[in-house]
Amino acid sequence: MGMQRIDVSTTTTAPAAAVYALLRDGASWPDWSPIGSFELESPGGDGGESVGAVRVFRTGRITSRERIVELVPERRLSYVLLSGLAIKDYRADIDLTEGPGGTTVRWSSSFRAKVPGTGWLYRRTLSDFIRKCVDGVAAKAAASAEPRS
Incomplete structure (x- = not known):
């Protein structure tokens, strides 16, 4: 079974620090993504949502458990x-690149389907879901970074 890949990007006017703060805070995900709820199942080695933390996200009838494996402040989660899904070897890298026009958010994922012939369906469904996440975090970060009047 072949490796499936998803690569979704957008640019936000927000600084990388604002985007990174939202990504690190699992409790904020239901505010800017299709995710319904968040729970920290177990903290990471440095406490809270650090490397090794297991985060549980619920969306409709789907409950996914994810482990944070890499954190580079203001650059990568x-x-x-x-x-939670009938896929294996799933890894997502969310990279932030700050430039003169704002911050590019690039969400790259790869996985293999557990059931032969279903990889394309998971890729299509997850691509749509990740697009909503990328657009949502970009918009939320931009709104939170705007000066208050």
């Missing part, structure tokens, strides 16, 4: 899927 990476996680792997532990359970």
Whole structure:
């Protein structure tokens, strides 16, 4: 079974720090993504949502458990899927690149389907879901970074 890949990007006017803060805070995800709820199942090695933390996200009838595997402040958050979907070897890298026009948010994922012939369906569904996440975090970060009047 072949590796499936998803790569979704957008640019926000917000600084990388604002986007990174939202990504690190699992409790904020239901505010800017299609995710319905968040729970921190177990903290990471440095406490809270640090490397090794297991985060649980619920969307409709789907409950996914994810472990944070890499954090580079204001530049990258990476996680792997532990359970919740009929896929394996899932890893997502969310990279932030700050430039003169704002911050580019690039969400790259790869996985293999557990059931032969279903990889394309998961890729299509997850691509749509990730697009909503990328657009949502970009918009929320931009709104939170705007000066208050």
